[in-house]
Amino acid sequence: MTKHEFLIIGSGPGGYIAAIRAAQLGYDVAIVEQENTLGGICLNWGCIPTKSLLQSASIYHNIRKADIFGITIKDVKFDFNKVIERSRNVVEKLSNGISVLMKKNNIKVYHGTAKLLGNSTVKITDLSNKTINITSTYIILATGSKAKSIPGIDFDNNIIWNAKNAMIPDKLPESLLIIGSGAIGVEFASFYNTFGTQVTMVELKDNILPLEDHEISECMHNILSNKGIKIHTKSSITKLEKFNNYAKIQVSDRIHLQVDKIILAAGVQPNSNNIGLENTQIKTDSAGFIITDQYCYTNEPGVYAIGDVAGPPCLAHKASHEAVLCVESIAVKENKITNSQYKVHSINKNNIPSCIFSIPQIASVGLTENQAQNQGYTTKIGKFNANCSGKAVAIDETEGFVKVIIDKSTGELLGAHMIGAEVTEMINGYVIGKQVEATDQDIISSIFPHPTLSEMIHEAVLSSDNSSLNS
Known part of the structure; x- marks a missing residue:
């Protein structure tokens, strides 16, 4: 029977990152992917292709208002088929990149479906319907999620x-x-x-x-x-x-x-069916998400779960972070690395950012204003409108604002919420602030470059202190 030290089921942003990190730490690693291509839903049918599509939309949107900038473009047209084609080319390039990373890190790739049999054993049925049983010291479930249907409204691939x-x-x-x-x-x-x-x-x-x-x-x-x-x-x-x-x-x-x-x-539902959970002690919640502890351990010894299948928020970056956390926590237990060296710690879900790449973009981290109030915080709110930003006016992106929720008694940043141009890039300023437990005064005393959209991060916090300088 074939044996590996790590077997990862699923090659999305949780699975392939877990495989690479385990290989970096010297483990013998294999990964199972049920599709022909690597990368999971995120890369093939989610995060990446939609960003390509929305970039095409954004360029078309901006070209149509080029006259504002003194540029005349007549008869602006688009080729919708090429918009779609470009997105698929982007996907192919990045999926091939993951294949290269698997080879670079000597990770064995199995294409097929995987089912837990218990006793550290997994049955893989490949794309030609041949089966093989594999044992692994550590099994990580990274099977992701799928679109949720509504009773009476079923997907038909047509209407x-x-x-x-x-x-x-x-x-x-x-x-x-x-x-x-x-x-x-x-x-x-x-x-x-x-x-x-x-x-x-x-x-x-x-x-x-x-x-x-x-x-x-x-x-x-x-x-x-x-x-x-x-x-x-x-x-x-x-x-x-x-x-x-x-x-x-x-x-x-x-x-x-x-x-x-x-x-x-x-919304989405977890891919926790038909993977053999019934052959293990693994437990799921009422929605089918696999129950884990803070280090992604399930109730079955040697089996772990990360990413969407392990519960919300169902975000790619949460899956990738859990992948590293899970692998490194195992390595610490085996004395492959030291905890002081890698600072393995559980994830604070309040510090996980959320990004929506609409036009305009939306980004957030932490508590909303209502959540903070419902949790008993006495808050002060700061808000800075994009139409007061010199950079936003210069590039004609004046829709939106940045809003912060601050704990009035401690100055802790409880939450930050943004809508406007490039806010999905800006939110990391607040994410790092929350992770290092920066206070409002820490942010106020920081110097932001001018003229930039990021100045709105500064001005919003100043606003919470009634000291905004540009609004």
Whole structure:
């Protein structure tokens, strides 16, 4: 029977990072991927291709307002097929890069499905349906998640799309309904709206982007509405009829729509079925996420879980961080490394940033204003609008703001929330601040370069102290 020291199931941003880190520490490592290509959903059908698509949309958006900058461009056109083609080329390049990394680190790659058999054994069924049993001292489950369906609304790869379908359409739909208004829904709304599709969004909760701070949600609602996107909150689909190339929908018994396509973006569910959990002592919660401790250990000795399958937030960077944490915690126990050397510590989920690459972008870390108040904090709020930023005015990106929530008694940064140009790059300033437990005064006393968008990080904290210098 084949044996490895580490066997990683899944090659997404959790799995392939875990494999590389284990190999770096001198372990014999193998990884199992059920698809032909490495990288998981994130690289192949999630984070990466959507960023390519949205970059095309952003460039088209900016070209159409070039006259503001004194540049005249006549008859601006786009080739939608090339937009899609470029995104797939980006994916291929990066997936090939992971294959190179596997070879560089001497990691054995199995393509097939994996099932736990118990007793540190995994059955792999390859793409030609041949099976092999492998034993491994350490098994890391990094199987990710998949799109969640809604009763009565099933994906059909024709009228009702999942995110994958929405990334490789045959043509640009004239009309589109998006069910759900989280990160995925809002990103696709921005993309398709920019290229001229009539977009309607339906959200069950009171606001779009229900996980974001209420001011971010309200601001984005107004921006999307001004772009012509129709938004129905506190609403659900009460009737759906599909025809050959369109669908008729009734929303909360009061609104009737006819659309070419529907994107179901109602969240994700873990890939914890059909991987043999029943053959182990592993426990899951009511939603099917695998229960782990702070170092990603499950109830089954020698089996660990990281990333989406181990619970929210379902973010690629959380998966990658858990991958390193999990492998290094094992290495510390085996005295391969010392804890003082690598400072292995559990993840504080309040310090995990969230990014939405819509137009404009959204980014956040930590508590929202309402969460902070509900947890009993006495807070002071700082806010700085982009239209007061010299750099934002110069580049004509004046929509949005930066908002901070500060503990009034200690100066601790409880949360930060941004909407506007390049905020997904700016949020790391606050992420590092939270990680090192910087106070408001630490940030205030820091010098930010001028003129930059990052000055808004500084000004928002100054605002919480009633000392903003430019607003």
